[in-house]
Amino acid sequence: MTAALKRQPDRTRQLLLECAFEEIRRSGFRAASLDAILERSGVTKGALYHHFESKTALGHAVVDEVLRPWMDDRWQAVLNADDLISAAIQHCEALLQQGMDELLIQGCPFNNLFNEMAAADAGFGDRLQAILDQWREGIAASLRRGQRAGHVRSDVSPVAAAAFLVSAIEGSMGLARARQSRAFFEAALQGMVGYLHSLRP
């Protein structure tokens, strides 16, 4: 840490959270090395263990304070749109045209962490489940609004469609990430657009 940054506990903590998020994103939680986080942030081990009582606690804080806002921010626009289906299709097409590169290479950090840790550690599981539920319920609520407004077929179950949608989204990211298979991701997005159209009346 540079001299200018000494003795700024909030900033140090935030720096650790952000560097940990990046490292976890690249390597996953288990493979994330504390030493790597420390090197990247310029913070020492003593400082880290002053702010967080264990690697696991650091991970939990990353979920609460970085990953959750990241997800909220990412999906807010689509979820709050008047017409979810149009917004989602637009979102897909935007992805198809411009840089989905970051997503392809590193995948969705939520999905990565969920797959790795949700089953193994209840602290992660509860937190990630809460994010997932909120996301899913947001979609379901938006679909219900769409049904009332006549944008969405009335015979689809919002809950089922929402679960299916998040499954398809995370599944396609997970499968596409691994090998930078742009073609696969494009095909899956196309299929998603087809599905979204089928929800129309």
Add this chain to the structure above:
Amino acid sequence: MTAALKRQPDRTRQLLLECAFEEIRRSGFRAASLDAILERSGVTKGALYHHFESKTALGHAVVDEVLRPWMDDRWQAVLNADDLISAAIQHCEALLQQGMDELLIQGCPFNNLFNEMAAADAGFGDRLQAILDQWREGIAASLRRGQRAGHVRSDVSPVAAAAFLVSAIEGSMGLARARQSRAFFEAALQGMVGYLHSLRP
């Protein structure tokens, strides 16, 4: 290893592969402990390293000789059916009614391993990608047959629908596994059935 099983190289090798598959299924590849595999199989470390030159090589062999047949076996019936959509819907409903417990608890071993290793190790990546491609192409081919037979709408892209389908399947298993969330999995399956119906003319 019991006395009766000594000096049977093929059987020893097979035993190792199967125990490794189970251990990997439970813990993932990285967290899979060779010592645990050895204890479960009753084989010693010398024997293991006689048959496989590294943990990674063991993992690759597990994919080739256990996981691939497991997947082939699992999906063959659906892929070869006359009417893919009916077969898939039936498959979903069978899952909904009887024990999806094993899948819920441990998830799909292909999906688990793909998420964990495909990006990190080219040996795993190539093998798993091949399985995925074969699966996806099987679905696409089946959809094309369905189009010729009039079971499937002619305006859907088989390639896109196949990619979307495998994404949704693996995504729902991945998300449902983590926390034994039966409700989520059921909703996702219901959504899947809805999607499958929408592929009908």
Add this chain to the structure above:
DNA sequence: CCCCGGACATACTGCGCAGGATGTAGGGAA
């Protein structure tokens, strides 16, 4: 009968890692 190589068994090493023990410096309250 010998002997040689494949099929194991046992004991050890080295490494990366999370985490702990202990030391120190800055800055605000009295």
Add this chain to the structure above:
DNA sequence: TTCCCTACATCCTGCGCAGTATGTCCGGGG
């Protein structure tokens, strides 16, 4: 100014693990 607690810094330790070195035994070919 003194004091004291927060916010760090440094060094050490123990553990689990993959991988290795070396020994041994069985079974078949000559």
